[in-house]
Amino acid sequence: MARSRVELFEQIRRDWRAGGVSIRELAGRHHVHRRTVRQAVASAVPPPRKAYPQRPRPAIGPYAVVIDGWLLADRDVPPKQRHTARRVWQRLVAEHGASVAEVTVSRYVARRRVELGLDKVQVTVPQAHAPGAEAEVDFGEFCAHVAGVLLKLWMFVMRLSCSGRAFHVAFATQAQEAFLEGHMLAFEYFGAVPGRIRYDNLKPAVIRVLRGRDRAEAERFIALRSHYGFDSFFCIPGKAGSHEKGGVEGEIGRFRRRHLVPVPAVASLAALNQLISAADVVDDGR
Numbered sequence: 545m546a547r548s549r550v551e552l553f554e555q556i557r558r559d560w561r562a563g564g565v566s567i568r569e570l571a572g573r574h575h576v577h578r579r580t581v582r583q584a585v586a587s588a589v590p591p592p593r594k595a596y597p598q599r600p601r602p603a604i605g606p607y608a609v610v611i612d613g614w615l616l617a618d619r620d621v622p623p624k625q626r627h628t629a630r631r632v633w634q635r636l637v638a639e640h641g642a643s644v645a646e647v648t649v650s651r652y653v654a655r656r657r658v659e660l661g662l663d664k665v666q667v668t669v670p671q672a673h674a675p676g677a678e679a680e681v682d683f684g685e686f687c688a689h690v691a692g693v694l695l696k697l698w699m700f701v702m703r704l705s706c707s708g709r710a711f712h713v714a715f716a717t718q719a720q721e722a723f724l725e726g727h728m729l730a731f732e733y734f735g736a737v738p739g740r741i742r743y744d745n746l747k748p749a750v751i752r753v754l755r756g757r758d759r760a761e762a763e764r765f766i767a768l769r770s771h772y773g774f775d776s777f778f779c780i781p782g783k784a785g786s787h788e789k790g791g792v793e794g795e796i797g798r799f800r801r802r803h804l805v806p807v808p809a810v811a812s813l814a815a816l817n818q819l820i821s822a823a824d825v826v827d828d829g830r
Contacts, residue, residue, distance in 0.1 A: 549590045550763045552576070554770035556584035561773060588770035603644045604652050607636055611652065615662060619755070629653040661754030673705040678777075679738035680705060680789050681727070683718040683746070684796030688816055689809035697813075699820075700726030701799070703792040704738065709828060710795050712820050714813060723748035724768055731772060733824075740775040742789050753781055799823070 556574055559565055560581075567585075571578045583591060601608075611632055618626040627635075629650040636642035636649065657663050684699045698718040703710040711730040715722035723746065731737050745753050752760040759778050769776055779788040803823040810816045 550766040553584040553588060553590055554766060556581055557770055560585050588767045603648050607642055612656060615656060661758035675706045677739045678705040679703060680742040680792035682792045686800050686804050687807055689807060690813060691811055701792055701796055702730035703795045705791055712799055712824060714816050714820055720748035727768060737772045737774050740777055742777045744779050744789060745781055
């Protein structure tokens with residue numbers, strides 16, 4: 545899959561952290577200008593690009609949705625009966641009266657297969673939990689009386705896979721701001737950053753689910769990952785991936801039953817998080 549600029553910066557920063565590599569060598573390794581390497585070392589967020597008007601695609605544009613539909617439908621048919629670029633071009637001409645060159649269709653199909661993740665082979669990755677190597681993140685729903693009003697709230701949870709030690713914090717939403725702040729607070733609480741973090745397909749991190757493990761990720765999440773230097777792992781959607789993040793899902797239920805029953809009654813969200821923080825201290829003594 546083609547790298548976004550934020551992902552490129554993340555890879556450059558990872559190589560720079562390893563040490564012993566010059567700016568010139570990093571530029572050659574990643575096929576970029578030395579100025580780009582300096583920008584990546586200075587910040588996980590790339591400087592804004594100059595805005596250019598979008599170029600029209602008069603030949604292939606009217607048929608892009610049709611082609612994408614055919615390519616996506618091929619995921620459910622036998623491999624030997626899937627569309628080749630030539631077959632896509634033939635169907636466009638025969639069924640839609642398209643006046644477009646075969647090479648134009650071939651280039652579009654090749655690019656879209658990469659963008660849609662259709663060029664990847666799905667594999668199974670076994671779990672292994674070395675100390676400090678991995679954590680799991682999720683949101684859990686719960687209720688609390690805040691200033692006399694019963695509210696539905698969201699608990700951000702990060703659980704270390706090896707030790708089972710967990711961090712919890714309550715938010716009024718599970719929006720991207722809460723998602724990113726939860727990471728920062730968890731890293732501060734643990735005093736370190738896990739090597740890899742497992743996620744399901746939370747909207748604050750994933751814009752679009754592609755094929756297998758591939759995801760179109762939110763750039764603010766990529767920048768957070770680049771800044772702290774951890775890797776991410778996304779579970780397969782649905783029941784097939786439900787066992788891949790069972791530790792944090794079980795932790796949400798355990799913490800809710802242990803510390804949020806009966807339903808808490810507090811004066812503010814800050815007071816609620818003080819209770820949750822105290823509960824974390826109690827759990828750390830187990």
